[in-house]
Every structure is written in C-alpha cells, then in structure tokens.
Amino acid sequence: MLKIENLDVRVDNKEILNNFNLTINDGEVHAIMGPNGVGKSTLSRVIMGDSNYKVTKGSITFDGDNMIPLSVDERAKKGIFLAMQYPLEIEGVSNQDFLRTAMSSVGNKQVGLYDFILQCEKGSKELSMNQELIHRELNxxxxxxxxxxxxxxxxxxxxxxxxxxxxxxxxxxVDSLRICAENIWKYKEDNPNTSILIITHHPKILEYIKPNFVHVVEDGTIIKTGNYILATIIEKDGYNVIAKEEENE
Amino acid sequence: MNKIKVVNNMIIPYDNDDISIYDNNITFLENGNFIIEYIDCDNINLNININKNRCINLFEYSSNKNINVKNKYFILDSSSLIISKFYSNNSVTENIDIYLNGEKSSIKYNFSSISSGRDKYTINIYHNKDNTRSDIFNRTVAKENSSNYFDINSFVNNGILDTYLNQHTKIITLGESDNRINPNMYTHDNSTTAIHASVIGNIDGDDLFYLMSRGINYKDSLNLIITGIILGNINVPDDYRQKIIDILSKIGGE
Known part of the structure; x- marks a missing residue:
C-alpha cells in the first residue's frame, strides 16, 4: 500500500504539491488527471525519489516503510517502478547490459544469461517488439x-x-498504446496485488487499464475524486467544468 | 588478430606476411585487424604506413605509464585506417600526425581514455589529396584533479577537393578537473565539408536517475554510464575488453 499524507513539495523554491493526500491499496488502480503544470509528473518523481524535488512537509510510506529517506534505487528495490513519459536515451549503454544489471539488482542475485535471454525473448514477443532493440544502445x-x-x-x-x-x-x-496497455493489464491480472497509478491527460488509456478511482489535480492538490465516469466527463467537458463545480461547492 | 608489442619503446620483431617492420616503421601490407600494445613505454615514436587499397582495423592500448607519443600515420590511395584506441595512463603527452596522402583515403579515429593525471593531446590531420575523409571521435572520462587538453587540427590546402572533416570530442568530468578542447579546421578550399562538436560536462543527473529508478545503485549506474562512454566509442578485441572493464569498474568506487 502506498500512502501519501499532507505532502508539500518544492522545486526551485516554487511549491508544486500542496498538502497532497492519496492512499492506494494493494491491487487498486488509480488515475491522476489534470491539465499541464498542476503537479502530476512531479508526484511521480517524488514517489520515485528524484532529489530535484524537495519534500518540505508530509510523508510517503510504501508497505508501511517511510520512503523519504530512501534513495531512488532503494525505492525501486522495494517494488516501485516509474514508467517515464520520456524514457532517456543513454549513449553507449547497451539495453541488454542495462536490463540484466537492473534484474540482478532488484532480484539481489546475478541473473544467468540463458534465463535473461528467455525472459527478454518472451517479453519482447508479447509486446510485438523488435528483438534487435535488446542489443541496441538504451533507447x-x-x-x-x-x-x-x-x-x-x-x-x-x-x-x-x-x-x-x-x-x-x-x-x-493507437496500436502501440493498445499493445502496451494490454500487456500492463495482463501483468496486473497475473499479479493481482500490484497497484497502478496512471498519470494522464486522456482517458483513452483508461479504457484498457480500468481505474478504481480517478482523481483530478489542480494547483498541486486533489480537488475531486470519482470513478471512470469522471474521466469521461473530463473528456467531454474539460477540466474547467470540474474546477468550477468545486468552486461552487 | 595480429598483435604487435612495443616494449620499452621498441617494436618487438614480428614475423608475419601481413606486416613489415623496420626500425620504428610498421607497414600494413594486407587487409586485416591488428593490435598494438604499448608495454613499459615512455617515449613512443612510430611511423605507421597503410599501403594502397587497404582496409586496416587497428586497436591501440596503453595503461599505467607516463607516456610521450609521437606517432605518424601515412595512408595511401583508396585506403582506410580505422583506429580504436584506449589509454589509461598516469599522464600523456601525445602529438600525432595523420597524413591522408592518397586520393579517397580515410581515417576513422576513435579514442577513449580514463584520465587521472595531466594529459595533453595534439592530433593533426593533413588532407593532402582529393576526396579524403577524417572522422575523429575522442571520449575522455576525467577523474578528480586531472587535466585534459585536446588540440585537434585538420588541414586542407587550396585546390584539394571534396574533403570531409569531422571532429567530435567529449570530456566527462568526475569532480573538479581542468579541461580544454580546441577543434581547429584550417581549410582553404570551398568544397570542404566540415563538422565539429565539443562537449565538456558532468554525468547527466537524469541518466543516473533513470538507471537508479530500475534498482541499480549509484556506483553501478555510474559504472554503466562510464563504460558506455568508453566502450561505446571503440571496437575492442575480446582479449582487452575485460581488462578495460576491470579498469572502469574501479572508478565508481573511488
């Protein structure tokens, strides 16, 4: 379970998240929606431990452990994974070396080459991914x-x-989105206790990975929570309608 | 792969039909892959000759010495010399001259180094004939308190047509170090194509974050990136790959 309580986050002295609260239980899928610049991606970076984002108040716990003092790799070893909006290209680092090192680090034991190849072949086939990419430089x-x-x-x-x-x-x-989302959903079905936090502008991905909760974020805090219907309302009417509703309430 | 050893500044005599060795001259007679390893050398002065219509892959390796290098490379018509070179020395002073003396001759020069002392490199490329090409790629990882000066000079005289000059030099700094790159392209002919890029900077924090977000600790992430910078730039024979990885693996832990 991931629990974020009363979280304030600053970047370059600007407050990005403000008294942010969110609890995601094991097996739940949550979606965070909101226009650009409201702190959605900041949230992902803070959970992962990016040192550019300063937590000035509040807490993040995962399975009862305080995440704040942990380094990025320690959080990953706890089981947190951030699929990035813009995966980085790292010149000279082979995808194969990267993947195998990561597997060995997370699993805390050296992964044999044969096992590694088998898992890569299976995974890349399921993703309709050119297997040559495994041998190329990372991204x-x-x-x-x-x-x-x-x-x-x-x-x-x-x-x-x-x-x-x-x-x-x-x-x-659209085809790649469907393949990626279906594979993630399959992973979720195979590992039902896995939780997912989807950060998105568009509800299309939510057709494949069904959220239990949809949250709308504005000015660094959640202003409304609902279910998948909320995402369809946003798609139809935009974020302004939600914001105005909240103001009127 | 044919291996030539240079020990105590002398070429060890080597019996091979593909190579001719005389004094400090090495002439590559046939196409192929070759290695030159410098062992216990402090003053290297070789003339390396590439005959016409040859394609030579040359790997050069030097580790752990204070060395002074003054090599000259002579490349004749329609020949290409592809050099991959790795240095990890205490300090280096290197002045090399590359002569593209034949039409359609080319040099592809990939140099990677780990620098811990004072390293100064001067690389002169002389485009003496038409349709010659030089691609110079330097990658250096500069350890704390090291200094690295690169002066790379490409020369094209008036009337030498359709030459291609390409220089890329990148120095990655680990802590405080003194670094300078001077990419100079002296061309006196309008038909020259000239490209250059020079970068001095730290390891990208975003790269580290990305690798660490996959559970790889700081030391191993740094090592992956450094290994990528160094080995990604050079073709390394199997015998030397592990040697270089062992050298690189010590860096992240320092």
Whole structure:
C-alpha cells in the first residue's frame, strides 16, 4: 500500500504539491488527471525519489516503510517502478547490459544469461517488439512507441509491486498504446496485488487499464475524486467544468 | 588478430606476411585487424604506413605509464585506417600526425581514455589529396584533479577537393578537473565539408536517475554510464575488453 499524507513539495523554491493526500491499496488502480503544470509528473518523481524535488512537509510510506529517506534505487528495490513519459536515451549503454544489471539488482542475485535471454525473448514477443532493440544502445534511436514498449518490457522483467505510468500514452500511436496497455493489464491480472497509478491527460488509456478511482489535480492538490465516469466527463467537458463545480461547492 | 608489442619503446620483431617492420616503421601490407600494445613505454615514436587499397582495423592500448607519443600515420590511395584506441595512463603527452596522402583515403579515429593525471593531446590531420575523409571521435572520462587538453587540427590546402572533416570530442568530468578542447579546421578550399562538436560536462543527473529508478545503485549506474562512454566509442578485441572493464569498474568506487 502506498500512502501519501499532507505532502508539500518544492522545486526551485516554487511549491508544486500542496498538502497532497492519496492512499492506494494493494491491487487498486488509480488515475491522476489534470491539465499541464498542476503537479502530476512531479508526484511521480517524488514517489520515485528524484532529489530535484524537495519534500518540505508530509510523508510517503510504501508497505508501511517511510520512503523519504530512501534513495531512488532503494525505492525501486522495494517494488516501485516509474514508467517515464520520456524514457532517456543513454549513449553507449547497451539495453541488454542495462536490463540484466537492473534484474540482478532488484532480484539481489546475478541473473544467468540463458534465463535473461528467455525472459527478454518472451517479453519482447508479447509486446510485438523488435528483438534487435535488446542489443541496441538504451533507447538510442528508438521510436516513441519502441521506447514505451521498452518501459513495459522492464515491468515484465523487474516484477514491480507498484507501477507509476507517467503519460504512457504520450508519443504512442493507437496500436502501440493498445499493445502496451494490454500487456500492463495482463501483468496486473497475473499479479493481482500490484497497484497502478496512471498519470494522464486522456482517458483513452483508461479504457484498457480500468481505474478504481480517478482523481483530478489542480494547483498541486486533489480537488475531486470519482470513478471512470469522471474521466469521461473530463473528456467531454474539460477540466474547467470540474474546477468550477468545486468552486461552487 | 595480429598483435604487435612495443616494449620499452621498441617494436618487438614480428614475423608475419601481413606486416613489415623496420626500425620504428610498421607497414600494413594486407587487409586485416591488428593490435598494438604499448608495454613499459615512455617515449613512443612510430611511423605507421597503410599501403594502397587497404582496409586496416587497428586497436591501440596503453595503461599505467607516463607516456610521450609521437606517432605518424601515412595512408595511401583508396585506403582506410580505422583506429580504436584506449589509454589509461598516469599522464600523456601525445602529438600525432595523420597524413591522408592518397586520393579517397580515410581515417576513422576513435579514442577513449580514463584520465587521472595531466594529459595533453595534439592530433593533426593533413588532407593532402582529393576526396579524403577524417572522422575523429575522442571520449575522455576525467577523474578528480586531472587535466585534459585536446588540440585537434585538420588541414586542407587550396585546390584539394571534396574533403570531409569531422571532429567530435567529449570530456566527462568526475569532480573538479581542468579541461580544454580546441577543434581547429584550417581549410582553404570551398568544397570542404566540415563538422565539429565539443562537449565538456558532468554525468547527466537524469541518466543516473533513470538507471537508479530500475534498482541499480549509484556506483553501478555510474559504472554503466562510464563504460558506455568508453566502450561505446571503440571496437575492442575480446582479449582487452575485460581488462578495460576491470579498469572502469574501479572508478565508481573511488
């Protein structure tokens, strides 16, 4: 279970999250929606432990453990995974070396080459991913869809308990989005206690990965919570309608 | 792969039909892959000759010495020399001259180094004939308190047509270090194509964050990135790959 309580976060002396509260129980899927610049991606970075984001108040616990003092890799080893909006291209680092090192680190034991190859072949086949990408430099020259598929492949290989999807749908064509989302949903079905936090502008991804809760964020805090219907209202009427409703209440 | 050893500044005699060795001259007679390893050298002065219509892959390796290098490379018509070179020395002063003396001759020079002392490199490339091409790629990881000066000079005289000059140098700093890159392209002919890029900077924090977010600790993440910078730039024979990885693996822990 991930629990965020009364969280304040600053970047360059600007407050991005303000008294933010969110509890995600094991097995739940939550979606965070909101216009640009309201703190959605900040939330993902803070959960993962990016040192550029300063927590000035509040707490983040995962399975009862305080996350704030933990380094980024320690959080990952606890089972938190952030699928990034813009997966980085790292020149010279082979995808294969990266994936195998990550698997060995998270699993706390050296992964044999044969096992690694088998898992990569299976995962990349399920994602309709060119297996040559495993041998290329990490994300270098990958298309937008290939980068996102590589993120989902990492989910399959690293077996996280809590997955953050930061705008998985950005840069993806409809077919790639469907393949990525279906694979994540399959992972969720195979691992029912896995929780997912989806950060998105668009409800399309929520057609594939069904959320239990949809939250609307504005000015660094959640202003409304609902279910999937809330996402469809946002798609139809926009965020302003939600914000005005909240003001009137 | 044919291996030439240079020990105490002398070329060890080597019996091979593909290579001719005389004094400090090495001539590559046939196409192939070759290694030159410098062992216990402090003053290296070689003339390396590539005959016409040859394609030579050369790997050069030097580790743990204070060295002074003054090598010259002569490349004749329609030949290409592809150099991958790795240095991890206490300090280096290197002045190398590359002569593209034949039409359609080319040099692809990939140099990677770990710097811990005072390293100064001067690389001169002389495009003496038409349709010659030089691609120079330097990658250095500069350890704390090291200094790295690169002066890379490409020369094209008036009337030498359709030359291609390409220089990329990147120095990644680990802590405080003194670094300078001077990419110079002296061309006197309008038909030259010239490209250069020079970068001095730290390891990208976003790269580290990305790797660490997959459970890889700081030391291993740093090591992956450094290994990528160094090995991503050079073709390394299997015999030397592990040697270099062992050298690189010590960096993150320092």
């Amino acid at each position: 270098v020259g990958f298309s937008g869809g290939e980068k996102k598929k590589n993120e989902v492949l990492q989910i399959k290989l690293l077996h996280p308990k809590f997955i953050i999807l930061d705008e998985l749908d950005s840069g993806l064509d």
